[in-house]
Amino acid sequence: MEILHRDSPIDRQTTLPCFLLALAAATACLAWAPLLAAQSASGPAKLTYSKLLKGSVPEYMAVTVDANGEGTYEGRKLDAPFSPRRLKLSAATTQRLFGLAAALNYFQNVDLESHKKVANLGLKTFTCEREGQNHRAEFNYTQRREAQELTELFERIATVQEHIASLEYAIKYDPLGLPKELLQIQMDLDRKALADPELMVPALAQIVRNPRFLHLAQVRAQNILQRLQNND
Numbered sequence: 121m122e123i124l125h126r127d128s129p130i131d132r133q134t135t136l137p138c139f140l141l142a143l144a145a146a147t148a149c150l151a152w153a154p155l156l157a158a159q160s161a162s163g164p165a166k167l168t169y170s171k172l173l174k175g176s177v178p179e180y181m182a183v184t185v186d187a188n189g190e191g192t193y194e195g196r197k198l199d200a201p202f203s204p205r206r207l208k209l210s211a212a213t214t215q216r217l218f219g220l221a222a223a224l225n226y227f228q229n230v231d232l233e234s235h236k237k238v239a240n241l242g243l244k245t246f247t248c249e250r251e252g253q254n255h256r257a258e259f260n261y262t263q264r265r266e267a268q269e270l271t272e273l274f275e276r277i278a279t280v281q282e283h284i285a286s287l288e289y290a291i292k293y294d295p296l297g298l299p300k301e302l303l304q305i306q307m308d309l310d311r312k313a314l315a316d317p318e319l320m321v322p323a324l325a326q327i328v329r330n331p332r333f334l335h336l337a338q339v340r341a342q343n344i345l346q347r348l349q350n351n352d
Contacts (some may be wrong), residue, residue, distance in 0.1 A: 164188050165250035167221055169274035173242030174198060183207075183274050183281075189214040193281040205281060210316050213277070220270040224257070226250055232267045233259040244271060276315035279308060287323040295333050302327075302340035309347060318348055 164187035172180050178195035182204075185191030189211060192204035209217075224230055226248040238261045246267070247256040262268060283305050290297045308314050327333050327341040346352075 165218070165226075165248060166191075167217055168245075168247040168249075169271070170245045170247075171242045172198075173240070176242065178282075181278050183277050185209055185214060185217060185277075187214065187218060193278060195278065195282055195285070205285065207277075207281060207319065209277065210318070213273070213316050217270065217273060220266050220273070221246070221248055223266040224264070224270070226255055227257040228253075228255040230257050232257045232262040232264055234261045234263045236261065236263075246270065273315055276313055280314050280317055280319055283308070283314075284320055284323055287320065287327070291323065291326060291333075295337070298327060298333060298337035299340060302337060302344065305344055306340065309344065309352070321345065321348065324348075 166184060166186045168182060168184040170180070170182040179198045181193075181195040183191065183193050184204075185207075189209040191207050191209065193207050194202065194204040196203060221227070224232075224246070227246045228248075232246070241260050243258060243260060245256055245258045247254065257267075259267070262271070283301070286301050287298070290301055305314075305317075305320070309317065324341045324345050328338055328345065331338075
């Protein structure tokens with residue numbers, strides 16, 4: 121019987137794939153670490169981003185999401201009643217949100233304000249509810265890269281929710297306004313300004329299927345659906 125030595129070719133061929141699999145598993149664990157850390161006996165952690173800027177549209181907006189991707193969005197005038205919309209984010213977007221929050225120590229003892237003289241860009245607030253504790257950080261303008269990326273991601277989530285609300289309103293009450301709204305969605309897709317745009321699919325499909333809508337609206341809705349399907 122032939123005995124394989126430790127440095128034999130067969131042994132090396134067996135060891136290398138095992139090493140690569142172990143490396144891939146370790147990398148995956150690191151990527152999901154923020155979400156795993158966000159789970160506790162008291163329930164999943166929650167992140168909230170809010171912005172208040174009088175005169176803007178909307179004047180107040182807030183996105184809340186937990187470690188499972190479940191959350192709400194609210195966009196309204198300051199004097200309007202509270203009216204949150206439920207949302208469900210993708211695993212990739214949720215992972216990115218909590219990864220950035222982890223890089224900012226979940227907003228515990230962190231100063232995000234640049235302390236520079238800049239225009240009023242709106243009072244922005246990050247909040248994290250985690251392990252029975254609540255931490256928050258407020259700023260008008262920040263130079264922290266992670267905070268900038270987290271702000272941009274939340275804003276892109278909010279933009280999708282605003283588009284969904286506008287589409288649903290136009291479908292019910294203003295079908296002639298659909299082409300304009302759909303054109304704006306196309307422009308936002310071009311600018312990569314939307315996070316989880318697939319959430320718009322139900323409203324877009326409804327426009328495509330219903331012949332009572334303008335042909336232009338149906339063509340644009342179909343174009344957007346194709347782009348989303350192709351991850352464009």
